[in-house]
Amino acid sequence: MTTNSPYLHVSYAETNRVLVEPYQRIVVAAIVAAVLCIPFVAGGYFLHLMNLCFIAVIGAVGINLLTGYCGQLSLGQASFMAIGAFTTAILSQRFGVPFFLAIPASCCAGAVVGFVVGLPALRFRGIYLAITTLAMHYAIIYVLTNYQAIVGPSASAGISVPAPSLGGFTLNSERGWFYVLLIVTALVVMFALNLSRTYIGRAWVAIRDRDIAAETSGINVPRYKLLAFTISAALAALAGSLGAYFTTVVTVEEYTLELAIVYLAMIIVGGMGSVIGSVLGAVFITLLPFGVARIFEAFPWQLGTTAFGVQQAAIGFAIIGFLLFEPDGLIEIYRRIATYFERWPFRYRELRAGGSR
Amino acid sequence: MSEPVSQEPLLDVRQLEVVYHDVATAVQGVSIEVAPGSIVAMIGTNGAGKTTTLRAVSGFLPAEDVAVTDGTISFGGQSLRSLLPHQISRLGVVLVPEREKLFQTLTVQENLDFSLTRTRQPIRDAVYDYFPRLAERRKQVAGYLSGGEKQMLAIGMALVCEPKLLLVDELSLGLAPIVTSEIMTILQAINRNLGLAMLIVEQNAAAALRVASFGYVMESGRVVFKGEAEKLLKHQDMREFYLGDRKAGSYRNVRQYARKRRWWG
Amino acid sequence: MELFVSILALGSIYALLAAGIVIIYKASRVVNFAHGELAIVGAYVFHSAGFLTGATLSAPSLLITIAISAIGSGLFGVFIYFSLMRRLLGRPTFVAAMVTIGLAIILKAGIVVIWQSRSVGIAIGRQALFNFAGGGRITWIDLVSILACFALFAALAGFFQYTRLGRQFRGAAENPLLAAQRQVNINLILALAWALAVFSATLAGVLFGSRSMLSPQSTIIGLSGLTAALVGGLDSLRGAAVGGVLVAAATYLTARLISPTLAEAVPFLILLVVMCWRPWGLFGTVEELNRV
Numbered sequence: 001m002t003t004n005s006p007y008l009h010v011s012y013a014e015t016n017r018v019l020v021e022p023y024q025r026i027v028v029a030a031i032v033a034a035v036l037c038i039p040f041v042a043g044g045y046f047l048h049l050m051n052l053c054f055i056a057v058i059g060a061v062g063i064n065l066l067t068g069y070c071g072q073l074s075l076g077q078a079s080f081m082a083i084g085a086f087t088t089a090i091l092s093q094r095f096g097v098p099f100f101l102a103i104p105a106s107c108c109a110g111a112v113v114g115f116v117v118g119l120p121a122l123r124f125r126g127i128y129l130a131i132t133t134l135a136m137h138y139a140i141i142y143v144l145t146n147y148q149a150i151v152g153p154s155a156s157a158g159i160s161v162p163a164p165s166l167g168g169f170t171l172n173s174e175r176g177w178f179y180v181l182l183i184v185t186a187l188v189v190m191f192a193l194n195l196s197r198t199y200i201g202r203a204w205v206a207i208r209d210r211d212i213a214a215e216t217s218g219i220n221v222p223r224y225k226l227l228a229f230t231i232s233a234a235l236a237a238l239a240g241s242l243g244a245y246f247t248t249v250v251t252v253e254e255y256t257l258e259l260a261i262v263y264l265a266m267i268i269v270g271g272m273g274s275v276i277g278s279v280l281g282a283v284f285i286t287l288l289p290f291g292v293a294r295i296f297e298a299f300p301w302q303l304g305t306t307a308f309g310v311q312q313a314a315i316g317f318a319i320i321g322f323l324l325f326e327p328d329g330l331i332e333i334y335r336r337i338a339t340y341f342e343r344w345p346f347r348y349r350e351l352r353a354g355g356s357r
Numbered sequence: 358m359s360e361p362v363s364q365e366p367l368l369d370v371r372q373l374e375v376v377y378h379d380v381a382t383a384v385q386g387v388s389i390e391v392a393p394g395s396i397v398a399m400i401g402t403n404g405a406g407k408t409t410t411l412r413a414v415s416g417f418l419p420a421e422d423v424a425v426t427d428g429t430i431s432f433g434g435q436s437l438r439s440l441l442p443h444q445i446s447r448l449g450v451v452l453v454p455e456r457e458k459l460f461q462t463l464t465v466q467e468n469l470d471f472s473l474t475r476t477r478q479p480i481r482d483a484v485y486d487y488f489p490r491l492a493e494r495r496k497q498v499a500g501y502l503s504g505g506e507k508q509m510l511a512i513g514m515a516l517v518c519e520p521k522l523l524l525v526d527e528l529s530l531g532l533a534p535i536v537t538s539e540i541m542t543i544l545q546a547i548n549r550n551l552g553l554a555m556l557i558v559e560q561n562a563a564a565a566l567r568v569a570s571f572g573y574v575m576e577s578g579r580v581v582f583k584g585e586a587e588k589l590l591k592h593q594d595m596r597e598f599y600l601g602d603r604k605a606g607s608y609r610n611v612r613q614y615a616r617k618r619r620w621w622g
Numbered sequence: 623m624e625l626f627v628s629i630l631a632l633g634s635i636y637a638l639l640a641a642g643i644v645i646i647y648k649a650s651r652v653v654n655f656a657h658g659e660l661a662i663v664g665a666y667v668f669h670s671a672g673f674l675t676g677a678t679l680s681a682p683s684l685l686i687t688i689a690i691s692a693i694g695s696g697l698f699g700v701f702i703y704f705s706l707m708r709r710l711l712g713r714p715t716f717v718a719a720m721v722t723i724g725l726a727i728i729l730k731a732g733i734v735v736i737w738q739s740r741s742v743g744i745a746i747g748r749q750a751l752f753n754f755a756g757g758g759r760i761t762w763i764d765l766v767s768i769l770a771c772f773a774l775f776a777a778l779a780g781f782f783q784y785t786r787l788g789r790q791f792r793g794a795a796e797n798p799l800l801a802a803q804r805q806v807n808i809n810l811i812l813a814l815a816w817a818l819a820v821f822s823a824t825l826a827g828v829l830f831g832s833r834s835m836l837s838p839q840s841t842i843i844g845l846s847g848l849t850a851a852l853v854g855g856l857d858s859l860r861g862a863a864v865g866g867v868l869v870a871a872a873t874y875l876t877a878r879l880i881s882p883t884l885a886e887a888v889p890f891l892i893l894l895v896v897m898c899w900r901p902w903g904l905f906g907t908v909e910e911l912n913r914v
Contacts, residue, residue: 073716120897126716127653131852132897138845138890261723268720309734316727323721324709417799422712442802452803460793460800462907471793472804473786518805 018193035182039175047174053286054181055243060266060282061192061275062235067264068272069196070228071208073126076117076133077236077263079140082255084110084237085244086144089159099164099245106241107234113140114233118226125211137257144252158251161244177246184242188235192275195231204228205273258312265319271329280330288314365434366390367554368414368450368522373428375409375418383409384578387428391522394552396545398569398586400562400599406578407558408455411524414556415452416442432522449521455530458511461500465491468499468510472518484513487543505536512540516547522554529561537561541568562599566590574599624760625878629871631764631833634771637866638826639847640854641778642819644862648795649815652707652718653856656726657823658844663729664695664824665831665840669742691824699820703813711798711808726841733838744831763832770829774822775863782859791815795857846873849889853896855906864904868892 009015019025039047063077087106091097097105120132148158163172171177195201203224206214215221244250262285270281289311296310322329368391375384384406391397399407412418413425414437430437437445446452459468469481469491485492488509494502499510508528515523525544529537545568548555559565566572572589574582582594589595639657646654654660668691675683706725710718782788794801794811802808830836830843850869854861872892877885902908 124897124901126714127719128897128901130716130719131653131848131893135890135893135897138887139894142887142890258727261727264720264723306735306738309731311731313728313731313735316724316731319724319727320706320721323717323724324706327713327717415803417803442799443805443807446803446805454800454803457797457800460796462796463789463793467789467793470786471789471801472806514804 016197039178044174047178049287049290051174051177051181051246053283054178054185055239055246056263056266056282056286057185057279058188058242059236059239059263060270060278061188062232062239063263064267064270064272064275064278065192065195065204065235066228066232068267068274068278069201069208070204070225071211072118072121072225072228073130074117074121074133074229074232075130075257075260075264076114076137076140076233078255078257078259079117079137080110080114080233080236081240081243081259082141082144082252083113083233084240085250085255086147086159086252087237088241088244089161089250092161092164093159103238103241106237110237110240111230111234114229114231114236115226117233118229121225121229122222134257137260141252141255144255148252158249158253160249163248164245171245181242184238188238189275189279196275200224200227208273261319262315265315267329268327269318269322269329271331274329274331277329277331280334284330285315285318288318365393367393367433368556369429369431370410370414371429373410373413373430374426375406375413375423376426377423379424382578383423384413387575387578387580389556389573389580391554391556392571393554394548395571396548396555396557396569398562398565398572399556399558399575400560400565400572400589401575402560404577405575407575408526409578410575411452411526411556411558414445415450415524416440416445417452417454446518449519450524451515451518451520451522452524453511453515453526453528455526459499459507459514462498464496464498465502465510466495468514469517471514477517477519480519481517484516487516487547488513504531505533505540508532508536508540509543512544520553522556525555525557527558527560529559529564534561534564537564538567541565544568562595563590563601625874627760627764627768629874630867631767632874633867633870634767635826635829635843635866636846636850636870637771637863638774638822638829639843640850640862640866641775641859642822642826643847643851644854644856644859645778645815645822646819647851647856648859649791649812650707650711650718650795650798651715652710652722653715653848654722654819655719655844655848656722656729657819657847658841659726659729659733660698660820661823661827661830661843661847662836662838662841663733663827664691664820665744665827665836666733666737666742667691667694668824668828669744669831669836670737672744691828692821695821695824696817699816699818700813702820703816704809707812707816708809711812726844730838730841733841741835741837742831743835744828761833763829767829770825771863771866774825775859778818778859787811787814845893846870846889849893849896852901852903853892855903857907858903858905861903861905 019028038050042050059077059081062080063074066072066074084106087109088102091102091105092099117133117136120136121129124132151159163170165171171180196204203214203219206217206219207221207224211221240255266281266285267278268281269284270279271277292311292314293307296307326332368389370387370389373384373387373389374382376382387406387410389397389399389410399410401407409418409423412423414430414432416437418425425438432445432448432450435448437448437450440448460471463471469484473481490506491509491513494506499507502510512523512525512528528540532540541564544555544557547553548568557565557569566586566589569586572584572586573580574589574595582589582592584592590600639661642660643654643657646652668687671690672684672687675686702725706721707718710721782791790801790806791811791814793804794806794808798808801811826843826847827836830840834840846869847866850865851862852865853868854863854865869889869892873885873888876888896903
């Protein structure tokens with residue numbers, strides 16, 4: 001017997017269902033169908049933007065698991081991505097490793113580095129943890145900078161990465177990348193959504209909210225903190241690795257502290273502690289510079305070299321704006337609208353058990 | 358049931374409603390009056406809404422995303438609802454909070470001197486008279502005092518602010534009964550000597566009603582009973598549910614025992 | 623001798639930066655990640671003001687430039703407080719720290735937009751005060767740096783320890799809500815903290831711009847300032863001074879004796895060492911770790 005109620009569940013299968021109402025299934029199916037059709041109607045530029053968004057989503061989901069769910073404020077995102085990118089570059093360019101081995105290897109490298117960076121997390125919380133990850137970021141980038149200077153054709157040229165190929169088929173078109181990234185991103189998002197619903201996700205949320213209480217409830221806090229760092233870094237490395245293949249060149253200069261902050265901005269804007277939020281935030285922040293440039297094109301004055309500065313400033317304003325006025329992010333805006341319609345004409349929303357996001 | 362009569366109440370709270378985070382109503386329709394120079398006690402168990410009412414009066418609530426959605430709070434005729442905590446404090450309504458009641462990193466002396474101005478020197482010295490234990494520990498960092506001394510210091514700090522109404526939030530928490538009664542006696546002495554009105558929130562009903570002249574009983578966010586302290590101490594329902602007076606020998610029927618509270622009987 | 627003075631001069635700059643970070647941290651438990659950017663913006667403003675008023679070392683227009691920068695920086699600090707940080711009272715402090723990161727981004731972008739990422743230098747005071755046989759020299763700026771740092775630290779120490787406002791500062795730093803209830807105007811205290819911090823950052827930036835070239839990339843000194851503050855202890859002014867000198871010494875000696883590129887790595891290496899060995903710094907209180 002199944003009851004289509006969010007409150008009464010009579011079997012485990014029911015509690016595990018994500019899409020409860022029929023309309024939810026229809027909506028999701030429609031979205032999937034629409035997305036699959038995009039490459040046939042959109043131009044190359046749009047597809048390129050979408051591909052950038054996909055890669056950003058993977059990274060954003062990664063850092064959201066660490067900072068949004070587990071509450072470990074980390075500034076090391078860029079260094080994890082750099083590890084993934086460089087591992088991919090070294091393996092594929094120097095050792096000719098095919099992509100289906102190089103990418104998992106990069107994820108493993110990221111996981112290892114994430115584990116190491118996560119060790120200080122067992123000691124610190126909040127700002128001190130952020131500062132420690134900041135120091136680790138600089139250390140990793142310093143090592144990679146020197147490596148690039150030694151190995152690359154010139155100090156700033158970077159390492160070139162051949163496009164991934166399988167058999168006779170090489171992946172170098174926007175459309176092809178779109179489907180590949182779509183599948184990978186969808187898998188990553190589903191992985192994260194499921195992870196957040198399991199005991200691991202709940203342990204993370206418990207640690208985020210009150211780690212001392214979590215510990216006394218029997219949660220092995222060090223284990224879950226390290227797990228969060230490891231998985232998050234692996235996802236970041238995946239994003240870096242895919243980015244390396246996508247842009248076919250890897251330079252350490254693009255993995256700056258600003259990049260880590262941009263990813264933090266993504267989850268701030270999207271909503272920390274929400275996987276869908278990180279998707280929204282990643283898309284928002286990735287498209288923001290282009291949007292800003294478009295807006296300024298409409299104005300008479302030329303930006304010139306200051307265009308970059310304005311785009312950077314836009315991200316800063318987005319961070320501040322959301323933190324001040326909408327700290328729960330875009331997903332909260334969505335939820336407010338959704339619950340308004342759901343509960344109208346009642347004034348308060350009912351307190352739903354679990355508060356699944 | 359009688360109410361404090363013949364004078365304008367110093368603090369007049371009417372139909373107060375407080376809502377937490379847009380979701381949970383903590384206090385509903387609460388009306389409290391404090392006559393000048395009197396000690397009023399608010400009694401109730403956990404979650405009754407007493408601390409919330411006190412914090413609403415002292416202006417602490419907006420900082421915690423809790424909103425006063427209805428009712429009026431007036432002190433000496435002036436509305437407190439839209440004022441900031443330091444403005445309310447300057448009017449003479451001073452709160453001794455339940456937690457975080459003093460500056461742990463400052464010494465006892467520095468804590469008491471925190472709100473010191475030239476005119477307040479005498480009251481600061483008087484605090485050392487009321488609480489001799491603090492005088493012994495002037496230079497000690499406040500974080501290392503015992504629970505009772507911390508409470509005394511917190512009250513002393515509030516006194517230095519020259520309050521016209523002192524709000525004391527659950528001073529007996531974490532204190533041994535003998536220390537609680539010592540502090541309550543000192544509060545009574547302060548009330549007599551300075552004519553300082555006090556609103557005391559307490560879970561220890563007996564200790565509070567011993568020093569108070571009037572009392573309110575709160576349950577689930579509402580005032581369910583009020584009256585002069587002597588009447589409350591003698592009232593059957595109060596004796597049973599708040600003062601621990603069980604009728605001897607009636608345990609045989611404990612399982613079916615469900616005497617309804619007859620506040621109005 | 624010249625080594626000693628150079629280290630002290632560089633240390634003064636780092637100490638001033640650290641002092642600003644410590645003041646804001648003491649007042650509001652917020653770590654200001656925008657401090658390097660504030661310093662460099664202040665330096666650019668000083669440069670432009672000096673340019674506009676035609677200031678040289680001896681002209682009275684120098685005083686006008688100094689006055690404009692000093693007052694302007696204080697006002698800018700107050701502005702930052704009232705427009706940004708005030709709305710974050712009561713929220714977790716790492717939220718405020720992230721807002722300062724956003725502020726840092728905007729300031730750095732602002733430098734790029736307004737000054738077109740040119741490299742500029744503040745030319746006042748680069749003349750040598752004293753020349754050594756081996757080619758080293760002490761400039762006016764070195765002396766001014768050390769004296770300014772000394773003066774500011776002495777003033778701040780006296781303020782916090784002995785004045786009533788300073789006591790209220792420390793109390794408000796620990797428990798703002800309680801301080802508000804004890805009739806202290808929290809907004810005044812925090813605005814004052816930000817004004818002092820931005821002033822000291824501007825001072826540090828101006829001193830820095832007088833010995834090196836300024837560019838948007840110079841904002842990296844914020845990292846050295848943060849390291850110095852952490853080495854000394856985020857809640858200790860004394861620690862800021864000591865930390866500044868230590869970081870400067872490590873950086874300078876590494877640059878001179880080992881290699882200049884490794885010297886760039888020194889701040890974060892020190893950061894790692896501090897975090898592993900003694901996170902609350904040399905003079906900080908251990909309890910602070912649990913408060914953030």
